[in-house]
Amino acid sequence: xxxxxxxxxxxxGVSIKTVSNVVNGFVHVAPETRRRVQAAIxxxxxxxxxxxxxxxxxxSGVIALAVPELRSPYYAELAGxxxxxxxxxGWTVLIEQTDGRGDRITGLRRHSVxxxxxxxxxxxxxxxxxxxxxxxxxxxLDGQTDHVAVDGAAAAGDATRHLLRLGRWxxxxxxAPDRPPAIIRTQRLAGFRNALADSGLAVDPQLVVPVPGMHxxxxxxxxxxxxxxxxxxxxxxxxxxxxxxxxxxRTCLERGLDVPGDIAVIGFDxxxxxxxxxxxxxxxxxxxxxIAQLAVDLLAERLGGGxxxxxxxREICVGHRLVARESTLGSTSARSRWPPRSRA
Amino acid sequence: xxxxxxxxxxxxGVSIKTVSNVVNGFVHVAPETRRRVQAAIxxxxxxxxxxxxxxxxxxSGVIALAVPELRSPYYAELAGxxxxxxxxxGWTVLIEQTDGRGDRITGLRRHSVxxxxxxxxxxxxxxxxxxxxxxxxxxxLDGQTDHVAVDGAAAAGDATRHLLRLGRWxxxxxxAPDRPPAIIRTQRLAGFRNALADSGLAVDPQLVVPVPGMHxxxxxxxxxxxxxxxxxxxxxxxxxxxxxxxxxxRTCLERGLDVPGDIAVIGFDxxxxxxxxxxxxxxxxxxxxxIAQLAVDLLAERLGGGxxxxxxxREICVGHRLVARESTLGSTSARSRWPPRSRA
DNA sequence: TTTAAGTACTGCAACGTTGTAAGGTGCAGA
DNA sequence: TCTGCACCTTACAACGTTGCAGTACTTAAA
Numbered sequence: 001x002x003x004x005x006x007x008x009x010x011x012x013g014v015s016i017k018t019v020s021n022v023v024n025g026f027v028h029v030a031p032e033t034r035r036r037v038q039a040a041i042x043x044x045x046x047x048x049x050x051x052x053x054x055x056x057x058x059x060s061g062v063i064a065l066a067v068p069e070l071r072s073p074y075y076a077e078l079a080g081x082x083x084x085x086x087x088x089x090g091w092t093v094l095i096e097q098t099d100g101r102g103d104r105i106t107g108l109r110r111h112s113v114x115x116x117x118x119x120x121x122x123x124x125x126x127x128x129x130x131x132x133x134x135x136x137x138x139x140x141l142d143g144q145t146d147h148v149a150v151d152g153a154a155a156a157g158d159a160t161r162h163l164l165r166l167g168r169w170x171x172x173x174x175x176a177p178d179r180p181p182a183i184i185r186t187q188r189l190a191g192f193r194n195a196l197a198d199s200g201l202a203v204d205p206q207l208v209v210p211v212p213g214m215h216x217x218x219x220x221x222x223x224x225x226x227x228x229x230x231x232x233x234x235x236x237x238x239x240x241x242x243x244x245x246x247x248x249x250r251t252c253l254e255r256g257l258d259v260p261g262d263i264a265v266i267g268f269d270x271x272x273x274x275x276x277x278x279x280x281x282x283x284x285x286x287x288x289x290x291i292a293q294l295a296v297d298l299l300a301e302r303l304g305g306g307x308x309x310x311x312x313x314r315e316i317c318v319g320h321r322l323v324a325r326e327s328t329l330g331s332t333s334a335r336s337r338w339p340p341r342s343r344a
Numbered sequence: 345x346x347x348x349x350x351x352x353x354x355x356x357g358v359s360i361k362t363v364s365n366v367v368n369g370f371v372h373v374a375p376e377t378r379r380r381v382q383a384a385i386x387x388x389x390x391x392x393x394x395x396x397x398x399x400x401x402x403x404s405g406v407i408a409l410a411v412p413e414l415r416s417p418y419y420a421e422l423a424g425x426x427x428x429x430x431x432x433x434g435w436t437v438l439i440e441q442t443d444g445r446g447d448r449i450t451g452l453r454r455h456s457v458x459x460x461x462x463x464x465x466x467x468x469x470x471x472x473x474x475x476x477x478x479x480x481x482x483x484x485l486d487g488q489t490d491h492v493a494v495d496g497a498a499a500a501g502d503a504t505r506h507l508l509r510l511g512r513w514x515x516x517x518x519x520a521p522d523r524p525p526a527i528i529r530t531q532r533l534a535g536f537r538n539a540l541a542d543s544g545l546a547v548d549p550q551l552v553v554p555v556p557g558m559h560x561x562x563x564x565x566x567x568x569x570x571x572x573x574x575x576x577x578x579x580x581x582x583x584x585x586x587x588x589x590x591x592x593x594r595t596c597l598e599r600g601l602d603v604p605g606d607i608a609v610i611g612f613d614x615x616x617x618x619x620x621x622x623x624x625x626x627x628x629x630x631x632x633x634x635i636a637q638l639a640v641d642l643l644a645e646r647l648g649g650g651x652x653x654x655x656x657x658r659e660i661c662v663g664h665r666l667v668a669r670e671s672t673l674g675s676t677s678a679r680s681r682w683p684p685r686s687r688a
Numbered sequence: 689t690t691t692a693a694g695t696a697c698t699g700c701a702a703c704g705t706t707g708t709a710a711g712g713t714g715c716a717g718a
Numbered sequence: 719t720c721t722g723c724a725c726c727t728t729a730c731a732a733c734g735t736t737g738c739a740g741t742a743c744t745t746a747a748a
């Protein structure tokens with residue numbers, strides 16, 4: 001049984017409340033008393049009980065982060081960055097893996113979290129009532145909640161135009177939604193379509209491949225299906241995540257196709273693995289560190305309780321950049337940029 | 345302000361305690377009363393306050409998982425599996441990123457976690473007193489704490505012997521510790537040395553490369569340093585993690601070396617990315633799902649409070665298997681095993 | 689000398705829950 | 719009618735903390 005205020009008070013010969021005052025840095029405590037109390041605290045190794053504190057009315061110092069899954073490198077990286085961004089504020093992050101199930105989020109309310117950062121991909125559940133929340137990702141919203149995202153359509157357009165500029169005309173897209181609520185993927189698809197339309201190109205429906213998930217295996221399978229099914233092979237593929245792209249590349253190489261000679265491949269996410277694969281992966285890299293920092297900052301504002309906590313919800317758009325590597329440019333030019341920028 | 349027991353009691357016209365009894369499924373409640381109370385609960389949307397419950401004496405339903413970092417695919421995967429294993433028990437997992445800093449773990453006690461699963465790599469701090477804990481990884485211990493791990497030395501031996509069987513004689517190791525407390529890496533190094541010694545081979549100190557971290561960039565840099573420094577090139581490399589291996593392979597290909605023709609490479613961890621890289625990565629795959637399940641089960645036993653909670657700490661050794669792919673076997677034989685076993 | 693203001697500290701109540709013990713019914717049997 | 723006994727329900731205390739009100743003492747001003 002750890003020591004309590006009561007024990008410290010008994011040892012120092014003061015009331016419980018005086019110890020509480022010392023612990024909380026209250027001003028009106030005589031130096032001598034403070035010293036004696038502090039000595040008792042140190043001697044007993046007293047640590048305040050967070051449960052009781054929170055019951056009395058303070059925050060718990062824990063925020064929740066809900067991501068679809070940690071095995072996706074992008075979300076793992078995002079989670080790591082958010083933990084780091086929350087650290088200076090003394091917050092601990094409780095990570096919840098939704099696996100696309102909305103009830104996982106609702107369950108969070110049962111724990112004493114002060115706020116929530118939610119990457120709602122695949123979850124169409126409402127945002128929990130009464131819990132300060134920041135949304136991540138390109139979800140179209142009613143504007144009820146703070147929101148940080150890249151412009152998915154614009155970024156997808158950049159990727160597509162990069163392929164067009166390289167002289168590719170028959171461009172496939174891997175990662176289209178196979179169910180309605182996948183808004184991120186719908187946005188990326190829209191950006192893809194628009195960029196092609198702007199170049200006067202029609203989208204061949206055969207070349208738009210829906211996938212059940214966004215993993216390496218899904219990318220590999222989608223590419224295999226594409227190559228098996230289509231009469232005229234595409235000369236480029238825009239994959240909606242880097243994992244899909246790495247899987248797709250594997251399938252191409254497997255079948256003796258040259259990347260990017262026969263097929264250029266570009267991904268989306270900017271994960272570290274793409275810089276070290278062979279061929280290294282061209283991608284759209286969102287400013288993930290900034291997304292993490294902004295999400296934490298927005299949540300802090302809401303939790304602060306000051307005047308800003310009542311402000312209308314904000315939509316913040318974060319920048320992205322095109323990182324062209326070997327999977328679209330070929331090995332010569334890419335080699336000249338070796339080694340890739342460290343992400344440490 | 346969410347509804348409290350008090351509010352429900354008032355609405356149902358019973359005492360607070362009766363509502364509490366209904367909520368907790370206490371037997372002696374008249375069916376009619378139960379019905380009325382339940383109706384009030386539903387009408388008000390009452391949810392028990394976990395803070396007060398815990399203050400009164402129960403567990404919080406939250407366990408902590410401390411990993412060095414989430415950006416490493418292996419730890420991200422492990423974290424995801426532990427979250428899944430904890431779910432059936434109704435536990436939520438609070439993930440702490442230690443970044444090699446022991447004070448992060450100590451800070452956990454301030455939050456109301458029931459137990460801790462700790463991957464202490466790079467952290468030489470003591471296990472927190474009084475918090476039920478399960479250790480992961482090949483840490484050598486005084487046997488005070490439950491512990492789940494693969495036999496790192498044996499596994500490293502398997503990797504090394506695999507290279508020897510392929511006729512490689514000049515084998516390097518990337519990932520040796522650059523600081524004392526890195527026990528995992530020390531064990532793997534020992535396994536490597538022993539396997540070579542068993543084959544009557546001496547270890548060339550030049551071929552044992554210490555690294556500052558276990559990332560892709562560290563592997564790439566280590567391999568570059570090795571190739572630059574050593575007169576006679578090694579014909580195989582055992583990397584202590586898959587990330588190191590993927591980075592090392594990238595450097596080899598970058599320099600025009602064939603993998604495995606010129607240099608065979610094998611990793612350690614069995615991460616999914618290794619199955620889709622080119623060449624695909626041979627590796628030692630620990631049974632990570634089992635590690636996660638066992639860690640949760642052991643913790644549950646300690647928390648159960650039953651007779652088993654007082655048992656002496658257990659050391660559990662988890663199996664591993666050698667997954668031979670293209671980076672050691674070459675592309676022909678590997679292609680025959682395509683596609684790799686899904687890890688979903 | 690009295691009053692006011694300020695300082696140092698204490699005691700009580702409250703946060704929302706649950707365990708314990710006690711209170712209050714109604715019914716069967718004496 | 720009364721006792722005993724289930725059965726159902728309630729009051730109270732406690733978990734560890736902090737806000738508030740209040741007390742006792744000190745110092746300075748009127």
